[in-house]
Amino acid sequence: MRHILAGLALSSTLVAHAWAGQPANIYGVNLGSWLVLEPWMLPQGWLDMGGESCADCSTCIASEWSFAKAYPDTVDATFAGHWDTWFTQNDVNTLKAAGINTVRVPLGYWIVEALVDRSHEYYPRGGLNYLRRGLGWLQDAGIQAILDHHALPGVQTAGQMFTGNCTNDVQFYTPYNYHRALVWTAVMTTLAHLDPTFGSVFAIEAMNEPIMNAAQTPNYGTFQKNFVQTIRAVELTLGIPVPSSSPFASLSVSISNNFTAALNATSKATVFSPEVQSALADAVPILLEIGIQCGLQSEFEASPFWKPRTSLVANFMDVNWQYNNPANPADVAIGPQAYDNHLYYSFGGVADANPTAYLTSICNLTRIQSDAAVGNSPLWFGEWGLSTQFNATDDFLYQWADAQKLAYSKGAGWLYWNFKTEISSLTNGNALARQWSYLEALELGYMTQDPAALHDPNVCKPYINGTSKSTS
Template sequence: MRGSLLSLLTLTSAVSAWLPAERGLFKSETRSLSIGQGRSINRRYNPDKIRGVNLGSLFIVEPWMMGQAWSEMGCGDQKSEFDCVLKLGQDAADAAFKQHWDTWITEEDLDKMKQLGLNAVRVPVGYWMVEELVDASEHFPRGGLEYMDRLAGWAAARDMYVVLDLHGAPFSQEIHQPFTGQYSEEAGFYQTSQYERAYTFLQKMTERIHQNDAYRTTGMIEVLNEPQRTHDSLIPEFYATAYSKIRETEANLGVSEDRKLTIQYMAESWGAGNPRNVLGDKNDVAFDDHRYLKWAQIEQSKPSYIATSCGDTFGGNNNSPIVVGEWSLAVDSNQEMNADWEPQGNKDWYKQWWGAQVQAYEKGLGWFFWSWKVQLGDDYRWGYRNAVEAGVIPSNPDEAAGLAKC
């Protein structure tokens, strides 16, 4: 994850490859809601929006957000998974990462998500999950695919929608970003040989999704997270061919139209170009926008943050339907620990801003908060569960509009 520019755009079309509504995935439920003084009422609701969280640092560790666990793995002085595997050695690293996969996200976590009204997860993964793609010069943990299968099955058992996101591309799509799996000095992804490895990853995972029942609620695959913004071959070569390779794989498997995956791209607002230039009017795709006001060029005041989120619209230039794939409650780094912004003394304001963002992002298909959990002490602004436990995010997302006061 990292920041993106804000855009004031609009939402338009629908999608034909499957989204939750096409399979009735988000069923109506009756929930008991507290109304104070020990009283409660039953309320029936039928959410038709994606309301989810990223499972950040599960399959691609970002040390900044899980320092304690990273140290316990023996990786505390390392910048990325690549560096940690190189330090520990392959066998010891495999054991450390398997312990991490067993404990960072559990079935209890998914149960808690459901209790909080969440219905979807976005899962960042690296290309090295398909181990045949890793060459001798690369160092990544092995065995993650088994845990991905297990996670998909857990989500399916709970009727939770899954987006599989290629977060770490071969040779890295961005420099100095552990979310790529390596703290690289060069973004070497943008060449045909590396694109070919990414196509293989996307095809192998497409096959797995369609052939393994554990993935029965996995409906979307994102071809690349947060690319650099300066590569002319990204859209005409990689984006166009990635689409063709996924659809070719599904055709070879005999996948029916209503079962085809929705193929997702970073929206034009990310700044790396407009995917519609090669996709035309295809309606079996979706777009991803990352809304981090932390890095936006706006006035650093609380009213400005609220007004920006309340008025936020997106999805123009036919970049729709759109999901806000990442967002948080983090504010400008120069302000975040000042008295007016620090997390413990400003909970009411953060609660309002959470509501303002939710009501905005539900103008599209919905949203995925970054992330489900973090290890940042009493700073809850990057962790959905942390913020719930701090009393900032309510247990029912339906409360967003009332809290936003837009």
């Protein structure tokens, strides 16, 4: 399935085109709280595991880090139980039946366990086996996958459960942690091409939701450049060509049946930055270890690896995610690249808190055009939902779902946050799921059984060119 969006090179068009007979638009969901657990989405389940609930998530056991630190002897078994039950084969069957063609898989850097410094970092072990199993299910179902680096080493944003460590001590934007993220990228790129269970993967996202103020993300632009180089260096080693205009197009790489040896040779190529060379070299022993653990020694060390393959899509949050003169990821593109934007009205700052303002804002959305103007196209909306700042009626949520789908489908498509959330007494029945769970919204009828369909194709007609206090 990797070829689906591989042809999406940078262009000035607003809509993603179909490639190799595949659908033009992404209709997707996030697999949130599976391999990066966010307790707010399953509050009773979290308490049952042994977690805690508090107003400030940095002050109690409210993240994977704090849980692993509190329960070092049982954390792996406890999380294995969660991974085994939160996302299942039955969920895949349900998503396929609902017409979902893409999932975004949030991952922490600790899925590559060798990157964790156990002297002071605390995370559960064993997630890679569950990722491989889940990706295999998705591949069998014909559902494509985006590997989203959701929680980065050192934490990329303060005070968020989604980073795996709810802390205000943000340390990602340092040479050490940029390096670890590049090693992660090299490992994931290799698995995406050589591990048969990763066959549904077509894109890797560099970072979920960096700090919006670019002044607080030093050298992020250099990281973007090195992220792309890391993916393409691995792919050049695999015999996947880069555009002829690339400075790496004429690179001569080792041809043998030992991929890890060939990658080690590539790591010495001075056409790549020293940071990329170092990341490639450090990925080799990690891949050898994963090969032993996952039965991939033949793929990594003893099989012809020069086979017809298609480049992965390098994926970034769009340049307009940040302010204060951010680096533009379009400037570092080598091969296929796509962009991600997240839009939640429930956190404020987008439109006034009433139905008319919401619909006026979304029906006049200009983010796709604004991104295309600076080369950030194709653009998909990797996170959105039905949550509001007011008490939304059922009638409004039908409109709200339609209007957002209509707006986002003018780009490369959308991925709803989340595929499901808990329904329990702690969530007031389905009150949480009603606006945050795609499957519950489908059950309630806000979402259509065909994700491309709308209840009312004219939902935006009364609001086009309307006026509203909005920053859309």
